[in-house]
Amino acid sequence: MQDIVSSRKMENGIVVFWDEKGEKKSESFNYAELIDMRINALDLLDRPKSYKVDKAAHQIIVKK
Numbered sequence: 001m002q003d004i005v006s007s008r009k010m011e012n013g014i015v016v017f018w019d020e021k022g023e024k025k026s027e028s029f030n031y032a033e034l035i036d037m038r039i040n041a042l043d044l045l046d047r048p049k050s051y052k053v054d055k056a057a058h059q060i061i062v063k064k
Helices: 031-036 041-046
Strands: 006-009 013-020 023-030 051-054 059-062
Touching: 006 041, 013 031, 013 041, 013 051, 023 031, 031 041
Parallel strands: none
Antiparallel strands: 006 013, 013 023, 051 059
């Protein structure tokens, strides 16, 4: 799992960014996926560093 460093609103969802071996990577999630994961989209945009992304499982989780 990677720490999310930033996020950006898209037309139909949110794209999240993280650093992996010095390279900036991204993955997008639509609003339906965020709702299914119980992720607050506004909070993800305001506080992206409070979340982690599991790119293999295509999931976002809240850091504890």
